[in-house]
Amino acid sequence: MTELVPVAACLLIAFGIGSNDTSNALGICIGCGVIKLRRALLLFGCFVLIGILVQGQKVMKTVGKDLVEVNLSIIGISLSVAAVLIIISNWKKLPLSTHQVIIGSLVGSGVASGAAVNFTAILEIIVSWIISPVVAFFSALFLYRAMEKTISKLSIFRIERILRSLLLFSGILIAYNTGANELATILGPVIHSGLMEQLRASLIGSLFVFLGAVILSHRVIETIGKGITALDPYSGFAAQFGAGLCVMFFTFLGMPISTTYCIIGGISGVGMSKGMKTVKLDLIKKIAANWVLAPSLAFLISFLIMKAVS
Numbered sequence: 001m002t003e004l005v006p007v008a009a010c011l012l013i014a015f016g017i018g019s020n021d022t023s024n025a026l027g028i029c030i031g032c033g034v035i036k037l038r039r040a041l042l043l044f045g046c047f048v049l050i051g052i053l054v055q056g057q058k059v060m061k062t063v064g065k066d067l068v069e070v071n072l073s074i075i076g077i078s079l080s081v082a083a084v085l086i087i088i089s090n091w092k093k094l095p096l097s098t099h100q101v102i103i104g105s106l107v108g109s110g111v112a113s114g115a116a117v118n119f120t121a122i123l124e125i126i127v128s129w130i131i132s133p134v135v136a137f138f139s140a141l142f143l144y145r146a147m148e149k150t151i152s153k154l155s156i157f158r159i160e161r162i163l164r165s166l167l168l169f170s171g172i173l174i175a176y177n178t179g180a181n182e183l184a185t186i187l188g189p190v191i192h193s194g195l196m197e198q199l200r201a202s203l204i205g206s207l208f209v210f211l212g213a214v215i216l217s218h219r220v221i222e223t224i225g226k227g228i229t230a231l232d233p234y235s236g237f238a239a240q241f242g243a244g245l246c247v248m249f250f251t252f253l254g255m256p257i258s259t260t261y262c263i264i265g266g267i268s269g270v271g272m273s274k275g276m277k278t279v280k281l282d283l284i285k286k287i288a289a290n291w292v293l294a295p296s297l298a299f300l301i302s303f304l305i306m307k308a309v310s
Contacts, residue, residue, distance in 0.1 A: 003072065007077035010196075014205045016086035016214025017098055017106070017178065025174035029240075034167045044175045045167075051179025054201045058110065059181050060198075060252035064188030065093045066121050067103065068110035073309065075189045078105035081302045085294065096256035097294065099185050100129065104295030106134055108302035113310060123193040132246055133265030139257075140242030140266035144235060144273050152234075163233040170237055173244035177259055181247055185210060185256040192209055197277035239266035261291060 026040040068074065082101040110117045151159055170202060187201045196204075243259070243266035250257045264287060 006072065006075040006079050007195055008105065009083045009184060010190045010201075011204065011208045012083040013079060013086055013098065013217075014183060014208035015212035017182050017186070018209040018214075019087075019212070019216035022213040025171045025178060026258050028141075029171050029236070035162050035171075035238075040171070041210070041213050043172060043207070043210070044178075046160070047172050047175035048179035048183060048209050049202070049206040051176035051181075052183045052206060052232055053115065053162040053179075053199075054174075055180035055251060056184035056202065057186035057198075058185070059251060060188035060191055062104070062121065062125075062188070062254045063103065063185050063256050064190070064192030066105050067118055067125075069116035070106070070110075070189050070193050071113075071115065072193070073306070074109040074113060074115060076191055076194070077305050077309070078102065078109045078302050079186070081105045081108075081298055081305065084212055085254060085298055085301075089290070097129075097260050098290065099125075099256045099258050099276075100291070100295040102185055103256065104298030105302040108299035109306045112303045112306035125256060128250055128253075128257050129261070132250055132257040133261045136243040136246040136262040136265035136305055137269035137272075138242075139246055140239045140269035140278050141273055143242050144238035144270050147234065147238060160233070161216070163237055166237045167240065168235055170241035170244050174240060174259060174263070177244060177247040177251060178209070179206065181256060198202055206273045235270040239263070241269045241270065242266045261287075 022041070023046055025044050026035070027038070029035045029040060030037060064070070065199075079102070082098075082105045085101045086098060109115075149224060153164060154162070183202075185204050187196075187205050190196050191198050191201050218228075227275060240263065243262040246262045246266075247257060247259050
């Protein structure tokens with residue numbers, strides 16, 4: 001019966017991914033008026049499933065096997081704490097990294113229980129968290145400047161048609177990465193502990209991601225699509241595609257990085273190219289504070305609960 005706790009928590013986090021990370025793929029498209037929410041949700045769900053099936057194995061191994069020597073207690077406490085923090089953050093309309101709260105919770109539980117913890121892997125992941133938004137920032141900035149020198153010279157009608165297609169493509173890329181990286185992060189501990197078979201977990205996890213997107217994603221979409229800086233299809237594509245390329249690169253390396261913070265890095269890069277005044281720095285500071293607080297809080301809560309249970 002206790003085996004149901006980590007599985008239920010895992011599915012709840014998958015629901016949280018759908019409610020939070022749909023904004024990464026669709027927030028810019030919807031904010032720019034390129035696609036309607038209902039059609040975008042269907043595309044998102046399909047490509048999340050494709051991503052987890054095609055390329056999710058490396059990240060699953062990093063989180064589920066290489067990071068902490070997991071057992072039923074560690075997984076149950078870690079995923080339960082992570083699920084609660086993710087849902088609360090979504091409800092408060094704050095973008096949150098699923099990776100950070102899951103990994104913070106896993107490490108906290110592992111340290112408290114005396115399990116073997118791979119601190120080298122933890123350091124590599126933290127470095128990836130720091131570097132990836134910066135890479136997304138400069139990738140988006142480079143794309144934006146390159147588009148200014150190429151696409152901007154075309155007629156307005158052609159520019160609009162090209163950018164609408166490119167935005168949809170970049171949204172699909174982010175959705176694919178959500179499956180290959182985000183969903184793989186939460187399924188890794190459950191799969192590598194033997195609680196669920198990989199294909200079954202991937203199918204059920206993708207379903208819950210889709211349900212989260214349908215029911216709750218509109219709250220965070222408002223923040224990502226419109227809250228940081230004013231976006232149009234031109235700048236929106238540069239931000240989203242720059243972030244998508246960044247996440248795909250780290251996914252190839254097997255690093256569980258935050259699509260959320262890469263998107264924010266990309267949006268900030270495009271905003272900076274238009275001038276500092278176009279970026280809402282107060283919101284960026286609030287998100288940055290959450291970036292530090294979320295994994296720290298996840299670590300502390302999981303550590304204390306594991307100590308109490310032990």
